[in-house]
Every structure is written in structure tokens, then in C-alpha cells.
Amino acid sequence: MTRDIWKHLILVIGAIIVLAPFYMMLSYSFKSPGEIDRGTGGFFGRQEMMVDERCVQLRDPNRDEIAAAAPQYPGKSDREIRDAIMEEAAVACAMRPVVFNYTKAFIEAPLLRYLLNGVIVTVSIFVIQVLVALPAAYALAKLKFWGREAVFGLVLFCLLIPVHAIALPLYIILAKVGLTNTYAALVVPWTISVFGIFLMRQFFMTVPDDLIDAARMDGMTEFAIVWRVMLPTAVPALLAFAIFSIVAHWNDYFWPRIVVTGSRDLFTPPLGLREFKGDADGSFFGPMMATATIIVTPLIVAFLVAQRRFIEGITLTGMK
Amino acid sequence: MAVIDAPVAARTSREVNRQARTAWGLTTPALALMFLILLVPVVVAGVLSFTNYSLGNSSFDWVGFKNYDRLLSRSTYEKMFIATFTYVVVVVPVSVALGLGAALLVNSLGRIGDVYKTIYFLPVMATLLAMAIVWEFMLHPTIGVINQTLELSCGTFLEAIRFFGNGCADGFPLWLGDRDYAIWVLCFIGVWQGFGFNMVLYLAGLTGVHRELYHAAEMDGVKSAWERFRLVTWPALGPTTVFVVTISCIRAFQVFDTVEAFWPQGGGPNKSTYVMMFAIFEKGVQQNLIGIGSAITMLFLVFVMFLTLIQRWLVERKVHY
Structure with missing residues (x-):
């Protein structure tokens, strides 16, 4: 004792x-x-x-x-x-x-706008990540095709490249295409989650083949199988991935700082807070801390409510 | 038999073909994006690191290894490497050790321990930039709560200690503005933010340690808690440790938010906190010196890939040390 x-x-x-x-x-x-x-x-x-x-x-x-x-x-x-x-x-x-x-x-500052931008960006990133990763993960886990090993090897290789590390060339490419200062710039680099593909593939490997064969017997196309059979079975893994993805992108500061320079209309919450700090004099400490509190609160509250799920989601990277 | 088999074989081969086509159809979007978003930029950075390109210029010159030469000879970049490695070398071991310590304590307390788990995990969830601004207030030399608290020690026995004595006489440190303290404060905040994550990974690892191992150790006469840890827990946590160290390293290498929040211009007093991510941002994006920014990017990628490859190699060998 x-x-x-x-x-x-x-x-x-x-x-x-x-x-x-x-x-x-x-x-x-x-x-x-x-x-x-x-x-x-x-x-x-x-x-x-x-x-x-x-x-x-x-x-x-x-x-x-x-x-x-x-x-x-x-x-x-x-x-x-x-x-x-x-x-x-x-x-x-x-x-x-x-x-x-x-x-x-x-x-x-248009804080509501910033919060809305944060929601738009994080939600679109997650939705696109799933739309891209889920079919690929299904193909890698359940379909036999020539070149499958090579594709999976590529996925493993790409896991080595953190997107933040290649921010500069990405920024140059986006600038050349004329996409800086758009929602697209905030979302595009994150549309491919190699980690998501890897994770969903590992999950799909555990789904019994009989389920898929039965669906094929019923005359479902492979495309339909992905969305009508595999998606529902993957909900727990997807939920964990959602938390992982949303926490990372709601809090991200580095990438938005690079591609959003001009208009406040595109600011995400961290950028808005940063700008607030830039022109704050001493008497604005209070409002600034209020802004910080408002930005931090949604995730903290969600975490406190669904703690177990959050810890699972964030530590997903711990799966091998 | 062969007569009957032929159509079946044909049908299966058609089936195989069809499946291959669908498979490629399903993977193509992912493959295309992998190339465009991950591989092409690496090549672009590699090529640009041998040029003096700037956005807005129509042409550029090949400069050979001049950018890399500069990285290895200029004192600014020497400071960049020192700042980055100091940060990694301090934050990784400390946050891993604290994470492990916290996990062991929390785990031994059972259900009550969960309260601490929740608390220690909060910084992982919070927007780092917002918390950096709060830390900046707390560390403010005059109105910050940290120096105000330290001043309470003045006039008490604590003044006998040199740190407090000097502080009361000449004022307590400027923290973020002081070149001797800046990098350590940065490291402290890095640990503050990251150790809860390591704790949770270790807690997951601890659930995988079989109870029988402890019983067996006890049978063999292992009595003290330290021996139990050294002989059973630590080896069983080997794979978790490999993973925790790698992910902590990669995260530590990428430190940016705090540096940019504290010192938006120039990377701290005397460039003592001029870390690589900030250098890429400052040189490549703000000053439009894309050649040098790309060279830093390439070095950065080499470090990160090297670390991950070491990790994979260790995992494959199933190291239990």
C-alpha cells in the first residue's frame, strides 16, 4: 500500500x-x-x-x-x-x-469560418482517402493478379516517405499548376494514404473468402463487393483510421502554413490562431487564449467521451 | 478427360483474366496518386537540388553539388544539424523512457491508473500550435507564470541554490529568448507533447506479456522487481521498443510547429533552434531558394528512410534484447 x-x-x-x-x-x-x-x-x-x-x-x-x-x-x-x-x-x-x-x-477574426474550413478539409481528406485506399486494399488482399507483389512492394516503399518531408517539391508542383491558395492544395497531398492501404489490406486478409465467393455467386461485381460487402465489415478498422486521420489533419499546421498565404477565407483553425498571435498586442492575450481553447476543445471532448476508440485509433500506427 | 477439361480451363483462365483486369482497375487510382504525390516529388526534389531554381524564374542553371557543398560547409547549416540532432537525441530517449516508466506505473495500479493514462494522453490530442502559444505565455520573462512562480523562492532558503540565487539577483532566464535555454525548452515541450503517445504504445505492449513468464521467473528465484523487469518485461517489450523509438525519431525529426510559433524569424536566438523542417520552410518557401531547400529535403529523406529501414531490419530479425 x-x-x-x-x-x-x-x-x-x-x-x-x-x-x-x-x-x-x-x-x-x-x-x-x-x-x-x-x-x-x-x-x-x-x-x-x-x-x-x-x-x-x-x-x-x-x-x-x-x-x-x-x-x-x-x-x-x-x-x-x-x-x-x-x-x-x-x-x-x-x-x-x-x-x-x-x-x-x-x-x-472569422473564427467560425476557420472552424468550418477545418471541418471541410479534414472530412474531405478522410473521405477521399477511403475512396482511394479501400478498393486498392481489397485488390491487394483478395484478388490474384499479375504484379500484385510489385504493387504491394511499392506500398511498403511509399510508407517510408513522410508527406511533410516532401512538402517543398509538392508546393512547387502545386504552384506550377496554379493550385496554391485553394481548398485543393490543402487536401490533395493527403488524398493518398499509403498507411491506410496497408492497414485495410491487413484487415481484409482476415475476412473469410467464403463471404466474397457468396457475393460473387449472387452476381455482384467486384466493385459492388468492395462497397457493399467489404466496407460494412471494415467499419471498426475504418473508425480507428478516421480518428487517426482527423486528429492529424485538424491539428496540422505545417502544410496549411505553406500553401495558404493570402486569403483568410482558406485559413484552417491553427492558421487563424497564428495570425491572431501575429497582430495581438498585450491586451489581447485573453481573446487569443479563448480562441486556442475553442480550437482545442472539439478533439479533447471527443477524446474524453470515446477514450478507448481514440487511443486505438491513434496507436494504429503501432500495428505491424 | 482432356476433352471435358478444356472448356473448364478456358473458363478459369478467362476468369483469371477478368479478375486481373478488375484488380488493376481497383488499384489504378491509388497507384496513380502514389506516383504523383509521393514518388514524383522525391524525384523533383532530387533534380532541383542540383540547380539554382526559383519559382517565377523561367530558367535555371545546373550547379552540380554546390547546394550540398554549402549544406556541409556553412555555419548556418552546421547550426541546423546541431539543433536537429540535439532535439532528436534528447527528446527520443527521454520521451521513450518516460513513456515506459509511466506505462509501468499506470499498469501496476490497475483501474485507477486509467485516470493518469487519460491525462497523459491529452497533449497528444491537442493542437500543438495552440499549446505552443500557451507555453510561450507561461514562459514570458516578466508576466509568465513560470518566472512569477520562481520569484516566490526569493528570500527563502532556496536562494542558497545557485540557480535561484542568480535568478533573484539578476532576474530569471528569458527562456525562449536565451540562447542557452531555447533548445532545451523546445526539447522539454517535445517531451511534454510526445511521451503520452509512447506510454500508450507501451501499455499495449504490456498486455502482450504473458503472466506465465512472471510465474516462471518467480519459480526460478527471481524476487526483486528490478530483476523481474530486466529479465522478463524488458525483453518481452523488445519489439514495442523498436517501434516506439523509430516513430519517436521520425516525429522528432519533423519538429516544426513549436519552432515556428516561438521564433517566426530565423530559428531562435543565435539560430540555436534552427531545425531542418524550419530550414526547408524558410529557405525553400519563404526565401524561394529552392535548390538549397531541395538539398535539405533530400538529406532529410535519407535520414528518415535510413531510420525506418533499420527498424524493419530489427523487426524482421525479431530482436529481443
């Missing part, structure tokens, strides 16, 4: 170090700029009302607006009217730091 206490002690220290940045990220996303600077306020911050300076500035009245407002303030000078309007603005622009941070995250 005392031995267990030592184990827990070591593991708890480890857990504190691992969780520290998550704790700080959440905590900063709740706090006001002042509290972040001074390092006060505990986890949630004191949540005192704060005034959004930018919002107040936007309400600063010009001459015409002061003239228009004059009837409401009889007998006052322009200067007094302006002060009165600014006071009202300060009241209207007051909000809790947590509200400030999270609304700013969505207003200052």
Missing part, C-alpha cells in the same frame, strides 16, 4: 506538469487583461465588469452626431454632450472579462 502511494505521488506530479498549460489556457481565457498582466484573480478571475476600449472608441461621436443629439441635452455645450455620450458608451460597452474574451475571439 505504501508503495502505491509513492507511485501516485510520481504520477500526480507528472499530471500537474502535463495539465499546467491546459489549466493556464482556460484560466487566461476567463481573465481580464489586468489580471493576466499581474497574475492575479485565481482560476476564474474576479469577473469584475470591464470596459471594452475599442467598443467605446467606435461610439466616439463626430460633429454631426453631436449636433443630432443636441436636442436631447438642452442647454449644454458640445463638449458636455460628447462627454455624456461617451459615458453612456462606457456603460454600454462594459462586460465581464469572460464574455469579452470569447466574443472577441469570434468578432476580431
Whole structure:
């Protein structure tokens, strides 16, 4: 029992170090700029009302607006009217730091657009990967044809090439074809998952031949067998592969950073966060941490809900 | 007999032909993409690494081995190799050892251990770029939580230790801005992010160690936990270790997100964190020096392929050391 206490002690220290940045990220996303600077306020911050300076500035009245407002303030000078309007603005622009941070995250940058782009890119990558890999894996596992060994050898060879490593020539080719700064550029290099082919082939090897023969007896074409017989049997393996693929591409920063340079319309979540950081001054730490929290949350929550499946999926690469 | 067999043989051969045609039909999309997306770029990089090509130029000159020459002679690239190898040599052993240690502890605790498993796996799931930005805040020299915490030690007995004494007198390290610390901070974050992944792989490996082996060892008089680990667990985990080390190496070689987030210009103080992926990005993409970028790409590929081939060779020999 005392031995267990030592184990827990070591593991708890480890857990504190691992969780520290998550704790700080959440905590900063709740706090006001002042509290972040001074390092006060505990986890949630004191949540005192704060005034959004930018919002107040936007309400600063010009001459015409002061003239228009004059009837409401009889007998006052322009200067007094302006002060009165600014006071009202300060009241209207007051909000809790947590509200400030999270609304700013969505207003200052098109965060929703980034999230949508992230979904579009990760989902299309996964769908295309399956469309390409599944038939090939079936052919390699279940059909006899001249050259099969050579094709499988090629698959094994291609497993040696990480796509990130050949990013530069890929970028040059895409630039030559005029595809940089398009969704296609974000998706194309990932359409072929050699690992996916390898994985599905290993899985299909375990599917009994009788199942396929029966389907052939029923007059199904090989193409139909792939999608109507093999696909349903492969669901568990596909689910694991989906998690593997989606986690990798939602979090990917290197490739989008290379091929998306101009328009914010194509930014994926990590790129959006990076840009936010680029032009953030000190007072924007809070909104930036709110953005980071929003980007990290979907996968973390999904992981906590379906832990076993996620760990299976991510460690798929451990299969030999 | 032969008379009856002939049509059957003909039918089977037609059948075989038909199956071959469908098979090629099913593999063609994958094959085409493999060539276009994986093999052609390797060849392109290989060819361009002997040129001075830039995007936008209509022509280029062949420069022979000049790009490779530069890689091996200029001090910038010397720093690049030092940074990359320091990172790999530190992060791989530390994250593998921590992963193994965590797996053994978690495994010995049974169901309660699962809580730690979940926690240690979180950094693997989180967007590294986002977490890098959080680390940057925490490491901020003045308002960062790390230096603020260290300052609490001032005026206490801890000041007797040199690190704290100097810190209280002259200020604590700048961390990311300090050329003596930058690469180590980078390594630390690499370990922080990656060891949970190794832990999970080891946990999977541990479920494959047969209980009988422990019983047998006990019969043979193996009593201490260390001996049990050395004689039973570690050899049984051999294949897992080969795999964990290889995948950690490949991931460590590809470090980029943290470097770009911390030092968008130039790869850290005094180029101390100028790792290869960042060099490819900076030279090839940002500065449009595609010849030199391709040369780095080729070296990078050689390293990664070499590592994977060693791994496959070890696996094929079924090494249990």
C-alpha cells in the first residue's frame, strides 16, 4: 500500500506538469487583461465588469452626431454632450472579462469560418482517402493478379516517405499548376494514404473468402463487393483510421502554413490562431487564449467521451 | 478427360483474366496518386537540388553539388544539424523512457491508473500550435507564470541554490529568448507533447506479456522487481521498443510547429533552434531558394528512410534484447 502511494505521488506530479498549460489556457481565457498582466484573480478571475476600449472608441461621436443629439441635452455645450455620450458608451460597452474574451475571439477574426474550413478539409481528406485506399486494399488482399507483389512492394516503399518531408517539391508542383491558395492544395497531398492501404489490406486478409465467393455467386461485381460487402465489415478498422486521420489533419499546421498565404477565407483553425498571435498586442492575450481553447476543445471532448476508440485509433500506427 | 477439361480451363483462365483486369482497375487510382504525390516529388526534389531554381524564374542553371557543398560547409547549416540532432537525441530517449516508466506505473495500479493514462494522453490530442502559444505565455520573462512562480523562492532558503540565487539577483532566464535555454525548452515541450503517445504504445505492449513468464521467473528465484523487469518485461517489450523509438525519431525529426510559433524569424536566438523542417520552410518557401531547400529535403529523406529501414531490419530479425 505504501508503495502505491509513492507511485501516485510520481504520477500526480507528472499530471500537474502535463495539465499546467491546459489549466493556464482556460484560466487566461476567463481573465481580464489586468489580471493576466499581474497574475492575479485565481482560476476564474474576479469577473469584475470591464470596459471594452475599442467598443467605446467606435461610439466616439463626430460633429454631426453631436449636433443630432443636441436636442436631447438642452442647454449644454458640445463638449458636455460628447462627454455624456461617451459615458453612456462606457456603460454600454462594459462586460465581464469572460464574455469579452470569447466574443472577441469570434468578432476580431472569422473564427467560425476557420472552424468550418477545418471541418471541410479534414472530412474531405478522410473521405477521399477511403475512396482511394479501400478498393486498392481489397485488390491487394483478395484478388490474384499479375504484379500484385510489385504493387504491394511499392506500398511498403511509399510508407517510408513522410508527406511533410516532401512538402517543398509538392508546393512547387502545386504552384506550377496554379493550385496554391485553394481548398485543393490543402487536401490533395493527403488524398493518398499509403498507411491506410496497408492497414485495410491487413484487415481484409482476415475476412473469410467464403463471404466474397457468396457475393460473387449472387452476381455482384467486384466493385459492388468492395462497397457493399467489404466496407460494412471494415467499419471498426475504418473508425480507428478516421480518428487517426482527423486528429492529424485538424491539428496540422505545417502544410496549411505553406500553401495558404493570402486569403483568410482558406485559413484552417491553427492558421487563424497564428495570425491572431501575429497582430495581438498585450491586451489581447485573453481573446487569443479563448480562441486556442475553442480550437482545442472539439478533439479533447471527443477524446474524453470515446477514450478507448481514440487511443486505438491513434496507436494504429503501432500495428505491424 | 482432356476433352471435358478444356472448356473448364478456358473458363478459369478467362476468369483469371477478368479478375486481373478488375484488380488493376481497383488499384489504378491509388497507384496513380502514389506516383504523383509521393514518388514524383522525391524525384523533383532530387533534380532541383542540383540547380539554382526559383519559382517565377523561367530558367535555371545546373550547379552540380554546390547546394550540398554549402549544406556541409556553412555555419548556418552546421547550426541546423546541431539543433536537429540535439532535439532528436534528447527528446527520443527521454520521451521513450518516460513513456515506459509511466506505462509501468499506470499498469501496476490497475483501474485507477486509467485516470493518469487519460491525462497523459491529452497533449497528444491537442493542437500543438495552440499549446505552443500557451507555453510561450507561461514562459514570458516578466508576466509568465513560470518566472512569477520562481520569484516566490526569493528570500527563502532556496536562494542558497545557485540557480535561484542568480535568478533573484539578476532576474530569471528569458527562456525562449536565451540562447542557452531555447533548445532545451523546445526539447522539454517535445517531451511534454510526445511521451503520452509512447506510454500508450507501451501499455499495449504490456498486455502482450504473458503472466506465465512472471510465474516462471518467480519459480526460478527471481524476487526483486528490478530483476523481474530486466529479465522478463524488458525483453518481452523488445519489439514495442523498436517501434516506439523509430516513430519517436521520425516525429522528432519533423519538429516544426513549436519552432515556428516561438521564433517566426530565423530559428531562435543565435539560430540555436534552427531545425531542418524550419530550414526547408524558410529557405525553400519563404526565401524561394529552392535548390538549397531541395538539398535539405533530400538529406532529410535519407535520414528518415535510413531510420525506418533499420527498424524493419530489427523487426524482421525479431530482436529481443
